[in-house]
Amino acid sequence: MGLASRLAVAHLECRGINPGPLLKQAGLSATALTDHNRISVMGQIDFLGLVSRAVADDWIGLTLAADFDLREMGMLYYVAASSHRLGDALQRLERYARLGNEALVMRIKKGPVCRVELSYTGVPRHLDRHQMECLALTFLRLCRQLVGQKVMPVSASFIHHRSGDLRAMKRHFGEGVEFDASADEICLDTALLDVVLVDEDPFLSDLMLKSCEEAIAGRLSNASPFRTLVENTIAPLLPHGEVGGKTVARRLGLSDRTFSRRLKAEGLTFAEILNDLRRDLAVRHLEQRTLPVSQIAWLLGFHGPSAFSHACRRWTGKSPIKYRRDSPTGLAMPV
Known part of the structure; x- marks a missing residue:
């Protein structure tokens, strides 16, 4: 319903910041928010991230939720x-x-x-x-x-x-x-x-x-993309070193065979999903400049910083330190 986005727009305007460019960057419509129309959830997630950086508030979710009329x-x-x-x-x-x-x-x-x-x-x-x-x-x-x-x-x-x-x-x-x-x-x-x-x-x-x-009855659908379901199962397992196809299949209530068949039917492999997930998380973690590279390696489930550094070079052509240094905002996506 866009409530968090509307609260974020009001927060920007109170600070004298035009929300228009940030809404556009997140793919959200100011008209849709004004008219209380439904918006993209992913767009709202992106918008809150942009607002956080625009106002230099790394706890923007808490700030927005703290005192609005419920x-x-x-x-x-x-x-x-x-x-x-x-x-x-x-x-x-x-x-x-x-x-x-x-x-x-x-x-x-x-x-x-x-x-x-x-x-x-x-x-x-x-x-x-x-x-x-x-x-x-x-x-x-x-x-x-x-x-x-x-x-x-x-x-x-x-x-x-x-x-x-x-x-x-x-x-x-x-x-x-x-x-x-x-x-x-x-x-x-x-x-x-x-x-x-x-x-x-x-x-x-x-x-x-x-x-x-x-x-x-009129609005909701129970469908969800299988890839996203797998990603959301993998993500919390990464720092605990428990990532593996068998573990994920078990958490999804699937046999190894059925899990492999579902992936194949959608043209996916477990290794591809794991690699892409780690890449996306690496970019976001490197944005937090106070987060040590060794800790990022642990958060992504690598055995050590050298393994993470090797993967980062494969994703971006740069070491984690150089990637972070060459991205002033820490937001540039890997090529």
Whole structure:
């Protein structure tokens, strides 16, 4: 629905920056945002990255999510807020989350703690940091507003890499924040699920359920490209040295044979997908100039810096250090 993009446009305008060129660069339409039309999820991810650099805010997702009126979420806000208990609201968000972002899948796993897992379908997860952080903080703020309490997660984890000063993240999510994790997940105290919501409204609840069911029936598709599904399975495994066709097939619930057949049917190989994924991530990690090359090698699942350096020369014709030095913004894509 473009909410994060609209918030980003307003943020730029408040700073006296014309959002037009950045929207164009991300392939987004200013008219579509103004008219609240649906936009490309990948375009929004790219736009948030461009805005982050334009305003020199590496935590732009948190900045945008920190204080906007949650009613701007539209029907998602009202279908959650009109529920009886927080547990009911989370179940509704699990079902209807894709009304706000068609790439977003939300899963609730109840146990000693309530695990709220966020993931993407049809969109490469490894290309994003800011949108996922924006989504996570928006979700947490919504929980706080619904129950009227300063809810803090038991823990929170993100697939993407972060290092250095993490105070901005810890201020919102507490000390138990982990990066380079195997899943994007927020863990809540299970007792919160039974808390009655401050704005419970059974009449509005019935209306919103009907509206959301009609919307989800008319808009959503369950299809997702197989390559993106494989990429999103590989990405969190890279830093843990667990990448292999057999491991990925098992995580997808496929036999080795079926996995190979699916790849072949789409003209793909596992080695090609892994290589392209590492290349894309390498470019993005090299953009973070304070991130040591040795750590990038680890994040990409290489056995050491020399193996990464060899791969970088194959991708770009340059060593990691020279590539970083020759790209003033760190954004030039490899040829």
